[in-house]
Amino acid sequence: MIALANGVLGTRMTDLTVKEELLENSGYRYHFDRMIYINRAARRAFSLEFVEDHSQQEIQKLLETPATNEWVFHFNEPPSDRVKRELAEALGK
């Protein structure tokens, strides 16, 4: 078997760990399957890629914006309406 779990890399691990703590302290949990940080109560999700590519300050600012009734997805590439709809349905369960 060949495992290719090794593509990523170069991101500051400590920085990432700090951002993860920030999200977890704000009620977000890592969704292993989707690789997103999700807060069902706030109806908001951050993709792992977004967390990697944005600063702690940027993420903090987004966390402080008020929650809405609609799901909000913080992705590097904004998801299409269909993807948003399907994700909201899947995550809302």
Next chain:
Amino acid sequence: MTERTVEDRLREEYFLLSSEIRRVLHQLQTDVTYLLLPVTLDLKYHERIHIEARAKECDSAINALRRREEARQFDEDSPTRYSLANLPDLAALRVLVFPKSRLEDVHTIVRAKYAEWTSDPVKTGTPPRFRAWKYHGFCSTSSRVRAELQVVPMLTGLFWQIEHDAFYKPRDAVLRGAANKPVIRERTERVYDAFDELEDVLERELQRNAERDAV
């Protein structure tokens, strides 16, 4: 009529590519084994070269494309965006080498044959540290199926097998995707570094023994 999903289309594509994947893998494995025959026959008792081949399975290939999407969600409104032919490793060969002193020799032999292939070395950590050679390209038997070739320190390669099943593609849903969790990546880096240090110590011991025997 029921709408065909992105996954349905990719399964059909895999069916069409599967015989080519097997042919590419057969060619690559045969070529590399032959290339490395002289150095393999020259190995000392404690030295190892293992060649592992794998054809990516259908579900694994589809999931590899899915992992390129944020939230791992295909956009069903854009099905033509996705093709298994975009994957660099439908057929893959990994050459595991122990100890590190043999690694450069093996890599030089293999790379000379596949000099045109795109190099994409595996680097991890901060600052990025080299972990293994990796390149991909096409074998003469197929212009559609890209193949990947890795030359890897054996300790790291064997750890990747455990990591693959435990964190990267586990059957246990709770652990799925865990390999990308920052805290696990950080700990994984420490394992790679420990292997490097262990190999360095072994190398020094072997060198010391060789010098003593020469006296």
